[in-house]
Amino acid sequence: MPHVRFFHLLCFAVLAAFFAASTAQAHHGWAWATDEEFEITGVIQSVRLGNPHGEVTISVDGEDWVVEVGQPWRNDRVGLTREMLSQDREITVHGHRSAKEGERLVKAERVVIDGKDYDLYPDRES
C-alpha cells in the first residue's frame, strides 16, 4: 500500500516539476522570445538598472515598450550607463521581442544611442 502511494506522489512531483519547467520559459535565456530579429526605435521614459537585469521603458508612437537590457556586468562591459539611458533620449534596440502576442517586451542584443553601438551580446547576431 505505501508503495502505491509513494508512486502516486512521485508522479505528482514529476508533473509539478514539468509544470514549473514549462511555465518557466519566460525571461531568462531567449526561449520566451521569437527567433526573428527585431528592431525598434523609441524615446526613453524610465530606467531601472540592476539585477537580475535592467529594464528600460521606451515610448514608441504613444505606446510603451519594455526593453530588457543586461545585468550590471553586461551593461558595464559595453559602457552602457544610467546617464546614457536618461529620459527623452532616443534609443534604437536590436533584439528579440516576446513571443506572447500583444506583449510589448523586447530583449536587447544591441542598442544604439547617438549613433553609437552598445553590443550587449557580441556573440549573437543582431
Next chain:
Amino acid sequence: MIEQALVSVENLAFVSALRNSTFMYPLVNAGHILGVSMLVGGIVPLDLRLLGFWRNYPVMVFVDVLRITSAIGLGLAVFCGALLFATAAVDYAASPLFQAKIVLVLFGILNALILGRVFKQGDIRSLPMEAPMPVAMRAGAFLSLAVWISVLVIGRLLGYF
C-alpha cells in the same frame, strides 16, 4: 506611506550595492535556494513519515533531525529572501504572487508551531514505533506538505510573471 518606506528600503546603500553587484546578487540568490532546498528537502520526508511512510524507522529520528535542518533552511531562505526582496521592494510588494507567497509562508510557520504543540501534547515520543500518528498530526503534515511545496512553486513563478 508604505510605498515611501519601500522606496527608502530600495535606496539603502547596501541594497543598491547588492542590486548592482556582479557576484553578490547571484550568491544571495544561491543562498535563498539553499535555504529552500534544506527546508523542503527536510519537510518532505518528515511529513511523509508523519503520514505513515517508513513506519519501521522511529518517528523521532525524522523529527529530531529534520525539524532542525528545515528550520535552519527556513531561516536562511527568509534572510536571503529579504535581501532579494529589498532590491526591488516596490515591485515585489505589489505582486499578488509575492503576497500570496508570504501569506503561505506565515501559514506554514503557524502550522509548524501548532504541529509542534500537538506533538508534545500527544506524547508522540512514547507511542509504539509502528503506531499511526493521531489524525491531527497527519492533517498538519499533509497541510505542511501542500503549503511548502506551493510556496516553492509560487516562488519560482514569481520570477516569470
